[in-house]
Amino acid sequence: MLTIIAGTNRKNSTTLKIAKFYQQRLAAKNVSSTIMDLAQLPTDFVFSALYENSGKHEVFNQFRKQITDSQQLVFIVPEYNGSYPGVLKSFIDGLQYPDGLKGKEVALVGLSAGVLGGAWALSHLTDILHFLNVDVISVKVRLASIKSHFVDGEITNPLYNELLEMQIEKLMLNNTTIYNIS
Amino acid sequence: MLTIIAGTNRKNSTTLKIAKFYQQRLAAKNVSSTIMDLAQLPTDFVFSALYENSGKHEVFNQFRKQITDSQQLVFIVPEYNGSYPGVLKSFIDGLQYPDGLKGKEVALVGLSAGVLGGAWALSHLTDILHFLNVDVISVKVRLASIKSHFVDGEITNPLYNELLEMQIEKLMLNNTTIYNIS
Amino acid sequence: MLTIIAGTNRKNSTTLKIAKFYQQRLAAKNVSSTIMDLAQLPTDFVFSALYENSGKHEVFNQFRKQITDSQQLVFIVPEYNGSYPGVLKSFIDGLQYPDGLKGKEVALVGLSAGVLGGAWALSHLTDILHFLNVDVISVKVRLASIKSHFVDGEITNPLYNELLEMQIEKLMLNNTTIYNIS
Amino acid sequence: MLTIIAGTNRKNSTTLKIAKFYQQRLAAKNVSSTIMDLAQLPTDFVFSALYENSGKHEVFNQFRKQITDSQQLVFIVPEYNGSYPGVLKSFIDGLQYPDGLKGKEVALVGLSAGVLGGAWALSHLTDILHFLNVDVISVKVRLASIKSHFVDGEITNPLYNELLEMQIEKLMLNNTTIYNIS
Numbered sequence: 001m002l003t004i005i006a007g008t009n010r011k012n013s014t015t016l017k018i019a020k021f022y023q024q025r026l027a028a029k030n031v032s033s034t035i036m037d038l039a040q041l042p043t044d045f046v047f048s049a050l051y052e053n054s055g056k057h058e059v060f061n062q063f064r065k066q067i068t069d070s071q072q073l074v075f076i077v078p079e080y081n082g083s084y085p086g087v088l089k090s091f092i093d094g095l096q097y098p099d100g101l102k103g104k105e106v107a108l109v110g111l112s113a114g115v116l117g118g119a120w121a122l123s124h125l126t127d128i129l130h131f132l133n134v135d136v137i138s139v140k141v142r143l144a145s146i147k148s149h150f151v152d153g154e155i156t157n158p159l160y161n162e163l164l165e166m167q168i169e170k171l172m173l174n175n176t177t178i179y180n181i182s
Numbered sequence: 183m184l185t186i187i188a189g190t191n192r193k194n195s196t197t198l199k200i201a202k203f204y205q206q207r208l209a210a211k212n213v214s215s216t217i218m219d220l221a222q223l224p225t226d227f228v229f230s231a232l233y234e235n236s237g238k239h240e241v242f243n244q245f246r247k248q249i250t251d252s253q254q255l256v257f258i259v260p261e262y263n264g265s266y267p268g269v270l271k272s273f274i275d276g277l278q279y280p281d282g283l284k285g286k287e288v289a290l291v292g293l294s295a296g297v298l299g300g301a302w303a304l305s306h307l308t309d310i311l312h313f314l315n316v317d318v319i320s321v322k323v324r325l326a327s328i329k330s331h332f333v334d335g336e337i338t339n340p341l342y343n344e345l346l347e348m349q350i351e352k353l354m355l356n357n358t359t360i361y362n363i364s
Numbered sequence: 365m366l367t368i369i370a371g372t373n374r375k376n377s378t379t380l381k382i383a384k385f386y387q388q389r390l391a392a393k394n395v396s397s398t399i400m401d402l403a404q405l406p407t408d409f410v411f412s413a414l415y416e417n418s419g420k421h422e423v424f425n426q427f428r429k430q431i432t433d434s435q436q437l438v439f440i441v442p443e444y445n446g447s448y449p450g451v452l453k454s455f456i457d458g459l460q461y462p463d464g465l466k467g468k469e470v471a472l473v474g475l476s477a478g479v480l481g482g483a484w485a486l487s488h489l490t491d492i493l494h495f496l497n498v499d500v501i502s503v504k505v506r507l508a509s510i511k512s513h514f515v516d517g518e519i520t521n522p523l524y525n526e527l528l529e530m531q532i533e534k535l536m537l538n539n540t541t542i543y544n545i546s
Numbered sequence: 547m548l549t550i551i552a553g554t555n556r557k558n559s560t561t562l563k564i565a566k567f568y569q570q571r572l573a574a575k576n577v578s579s580t581i582m583d584l585a586q587l588p589t590d591f592v593f594s595a596l597y598e599n600s601g602k603h604e605v606f607n608q609f610r611k612q613i614t615d616s617q618q619l620v621f622i623v624p625e626y627n628g629s630y631p632g633v634l635k636s637f638i639d640g641l642q643y644p645d646g647l648k649g650k651e652v653a654l655v656g657l658s659a660g661v662l663g664g665a666w667a668l669s670h671l672t673d674i675l676h677f678l679n680v681d682v683i684s685v686k687v688r689l690a691s692i693k694s695h696f697v698d699g700e701i702t703n704p705l706y707n708e709l710l711e712m713q714i715e716k717l718m719l720n721n722t723t724i725y726n727i728s
Contacts, residue, residue: 010233046269047225051192082313083306086275087228090268097263115690119665120313123491124265124306130490130502131264131302138499144661297508301483305673312672312684320676326479374597410633411589415556446677447670450639451592454632461627484677488629488670495628495666 002026002033002177003070007077007088009039014146015078018111021153022074025168032177033074036066038087046090055096064095072105072171077121079112084121089128098132105135105174107167110142111150117142139167184208184215184359185252189259189270191221196328197260200293203335204256207350214359215256218248220269228272237278246277254287254353259303261294266303271310280314287317287356289349292324293332299324321349366390366397366541367434371441371452373403378510379442382475385517386438389532396541397438400430402451410454419460428459436469436535441485443476448485453492462496469499469538471531474506475514481506503531548572548579548723549616553623553634555585560692561624564657567699568620571714578723579620582612584633592636601642610641618651618717623667625658630667638674651681651720653713656688657696663688685713 004026006019019035026033042048042059049060067073077084095101106129110118122140129136141163143149149157155164172178186208188201201217208215224230224241231242249255259266277283288311292300304322311318323345325331331339337346354360368390370383383399390397406412406423413424431437441448459465470493474482486504493500505527507513513521519528536542550572552565565581572579588594588605595606613619623630641647652675656664668686675682687709689695695703701710 009229043229044225046228046272047191080275081271081279082310083271086268086270086272088268089263089265089271090228093262093268115661115663116665117661119662120306120309120669123666123669124302124309126490126494127302127306127487128264130500130504133502135502136494136500138494138497140494297479297481298483299479301480302487305484305487308672308676309669312682312686315684317684318676318682320679320681322676373593407590407593410592410636411555444639445635445643446674447635450632450634450636452632453627453629453635454592457626457632484670484673488666488673491666491670492628 001070002031002072002074002171002175003066004033004035004074004076006035006037006039007075008080008085009041009087011039013039013078014111014150015076017153018109018143018150019076021155022076022109022164025164029168029172030178031172031175034066036063038091041087041091045094049094050090054094060094063091064100067095067100070104072107072175074107074109074171075125077108077110077118077125079110079114079116079118079121082120083124084118092128101129102133105137105171107137107171108140109164109167110140111146112144113147115144117144137167137170139163139170141167183252184213184254184256184353184357185248186215186217186256186258188217188219188221189257190267191223191269193221195221195260196332197258197293199335200291200325200332201258203337204258204291204346207346211350211354212360213354213357216248218245220273223269223273227276231276232272236276242276245273246282249277249282252286254289254357256289256291256353257307259290259292259300259307261292261296261298261300261303264302265306266300274310283311283314283316285315287319287353289319289353290322291346291349292322293328294326295329297326299326319349319352321345321352323349365434366395366436366438366535366539367430368397368399368438368440370399370401370403371439372444372449373405373451375403377403377442378514379440379475381517382473382507382514383440385519386440386473386528389528393532393536394542395536395539398430400427402455405451405455409458413458414454418458424458427455428464431459431464434468436471436539438471438473438535439489441472441474441482441489443474443478443480443482443485446484447488448482456492465493466497469501469535471501471535472504473528473531474504475510476508477511479508481508501531501534503527503534505531547616548577548618548620548717548721549612550579550581550620550622552581552583552585553621554631555587555633557585559585559624560657560696561622563699564655564689564696565622567701568622568655568710571710575714575718577718577721580612582609584637587633587637591640595640596636600640606640609637610646613641613646616650618653618721620653620655620717621671623654623656623664623671625656625660625662625664625667628666629670630664635674644678647675647678647680649679651683651717653683653717654686655710655713656686657692658690659693661690663690683713683716685709685716687713
């Protein structure tokens with residue numbers, strides 16, 4: 001299973017729209033995927049699903065199971081204060097420790113209003129993911145100045161599309177969910 | 183004002199105990215400080231105090247005000263999954279944007295059960311803080327293998343104490359809250 | 365071909381000894397490898413083989429060719445001043461640009477006299493390698509306090525050996541140089 | 547003394563031109579500075595001035611002395627392969643260990659043909675400098691797409707100039723070389 005994580009809990013986020021666009025790009029290659037929207041997390045999960053409550057929160061456990069069942073993950077990561085949103089790290093902090101992500105393959109996509117496209121966000125996440133023995137696809141996509149390059153649900157910048165294509169091809173090498181549409 | 187932030191919402195954390203130890207060390211030099219314990223944050227602040235709710239949450243605003251009123255901050259940062267706790271970044275994401283921390287001076291202390299002492303946690307935070315135009319004291323203290331070196335509320339490792347001393351001296355150069363006890 | 369790069373130009377380095385140990389570990393699994401010792405680089409290569417001289421230095425070109433012919437690389441990286449040795453980055457700066465390393469698979473091993481084991485060195489190299497579209501094996505080995513754990517050419521720390529084993533197994537998944545010794 | 551380091555050994559580099567521009571900006575505020583051009587280093591210094599030769603190379607020692615005599619340093623850092631040039635790190639590796647930079651104040655300026663402006667280069671350098679107990683000014687300037695924004699020796703991008711101004715003002719707080727021109 002391949003899950004695309006919209007990495008913020010902001011409502012109606014561009015991040016979620018990018019996740020949907022990514023899903024369409026995968027579907028165009030006959031790759032099935034599911035979107036996980038962090039805006040749907042229990043609002044107090046940072047307190048009610050971590051530490052002494054780890055593994056005991058019924059709703060959060062459904063998110064955990066979705067991760068457990070996924071061999072591949074795509075993180076869509078908006079740049080907040082120069083790095084990733086805290087809620088995304090809290091979500092990781094709430095997964096089964098220390099093996100909740102181990103051995104999975106992750107693709108990273110950053111987006112930002114500014115020029116960096118989440119350069120540090122993706123770099124910091126890579127440190128974390130490698131620490132947890134997660135494979136990170138070398139092609140990381142940084143969608144900078146997103147408002148100029150994402151219009152009506154489509155990426156309009158050719159370079160961005162090319163990089164997304166390269167990343168998706170890497171994902172497909174190890175993907176087991178390509179369905180037969182015929 | 184100098185505020186020491188216990189950078190996790192885990193209950194009865196070693197992080198909070200280190201914060202208290204740090205406060206004592208400051209007090210021994212006649213430097214007044216206040217502890218801010220992230221375990222006291224509203225449990226749903228990541229949803230109820232960010233984005234469209236930014237600045238509207240009465241309880242969270244008290245945390246914001248404490249930060250605004252502080253010229254100096256000490257972050258006590260436990261290592262979670264190779265970096266800082268997500269809740270600490272969410273707290274920063276909830277501050278007034280983009281100037282909530284601008285111009286303040288920050289000291290960083292990491293702690294870990296393992297050997298790194300939060301090396302990446304402090305490095306990632308530095309990226310974020312510099313992005314926000316916050317001064318970061320060059321002496322960063324990494325309290326690795328904390329269980330062996332923090333006993334009965336005291337740091338027992340001489341090197342750790344020496345580094346803390348160096349950091350506190352740097353803080354004192356710009357501190358305005360040294361009180362006259364005579 | 366698999367090449368192990370001893371990532372310093374220091375003479376008689378522990379780094380080179382670790383490279384030889386790594387080669388033995390690979391050989392024990394019937395994986396053939398070659399060691400590249402940066403101490404053998406032309407002494408003025410940073411001036412005579414880069415920029416306007418790129419590709420024109422006969423001796424340096426032999427190093428380039430060795431890299432070109434290798435599908436897999438193992439970097440043995442001593443920690444100098446908190447990161448990797450400058451000479452290792454200069455070596456990368458001297459490779460064919462921008463595709464000299466593209467598509468290769470790299471394993472990273474850090475070593476240090478101190479407690480970090482090259483944590484930042486490997487992190488910084490990962491940023492560089494991902495920028496160049498190089499696959500980095502998620503298992504990174506940090507050989508901290510190396511003097512206590514590397515005796516008579518053997519790693520004596522069981523955890524270190526276990527991590528090296530994990531990394532080598534990852535390398536073997538994509539390796540094409542396993543020879544038949546029978 | 548304030549020294550501006552042109553952080554590459556490439557001949558006739560844009561980096562050196564930016565260093566000269568920075569010097570003019572300082573001079574306009576009556577701050578005296580000296581430029582150190584790494585292109586003037588002995589061509590084999592990575593071999594002849596490090597390790598067993600540390601401190602024994604007469605010409606390299608003049609560079610060391612210049613650093614020792616400087617209380618403030620400005621690093622002008624071009625982005626090579628996603629980070630800083632190897633030669634800049636080798637230069638740091640050749641300084642007196644471990645105290646060659648301790649206690650100095652450093653300002654960082656990155657430049658790149660691409661969009662990052664040396665974001666990682668400056669981040670990696672900060673890790674190194676903090677490891678060495680060097681103060682890093684929080685305002686880091688990233689001069690991205692430099693060819694469009696540096697014309698005839700002048701920065702034409704108003705935001706870039708504003709950031710440089712902010713950085714220089716920080717430098718001036720601790721500067722002792724402001725001369726009296728009257």
